Amino acid sequence: MEKKSFTFDEIKMKLVNYCVYQDRCHAEVEQKMREFLLIEEAKEEIILYLLKENYLNEERFTRSYIRGKFYIKHWGKNKIKMNLKQKQIPEKLINMCFDEIYEDDYVKTITRIYEDYFSKQTGLKEYQRKSKTIKYLMSRGFEYEKINDIFE
Secondary structure, eight states, X not given: OOOOOOOHHHHHHHHHHHHHHSXXXXXXXXXXXXXXXXXXXXXXXHHHHHHHTTSOOHHHHHHHHHHHHHHTTOOOHHXXXXXXXXXXOOHHHHHHHGGGSOHHHHHHHHHHHHXXXXXXXXXXXXXXXXXXXHHHHHHTTOOXXXXXXXXX
């Protein structure tokens, strides 16, 4: 299949639209740019333009990512942090943006998921149910200490 070639301005507009559609991080934009086979100077110019015009904002991306993964997917902080690190977001920024999750909501979510999962575990001894439920919560990215604090 033949690749269609675009002018510099067309590529720039495609990347603007890519960033407008949904908040993006630098790594995602750079990945998208690889599709266009641009020279380094062109990549830098586009990145600078996106930053200057506020289409690309790492903090805004991180905050919306944290909100979405917690409030919609019900992920814990560990899983969110791990996924953001894979997107090359600095740990300092990640920790700064965790204020998007309210502590009350975090505790309520852990409690709700715990109760739902625990009630579905049948035919097991009490300690097995509790152990399985804690493992499940940890796989969702919640911290062992938090889980334990809530259920002691």
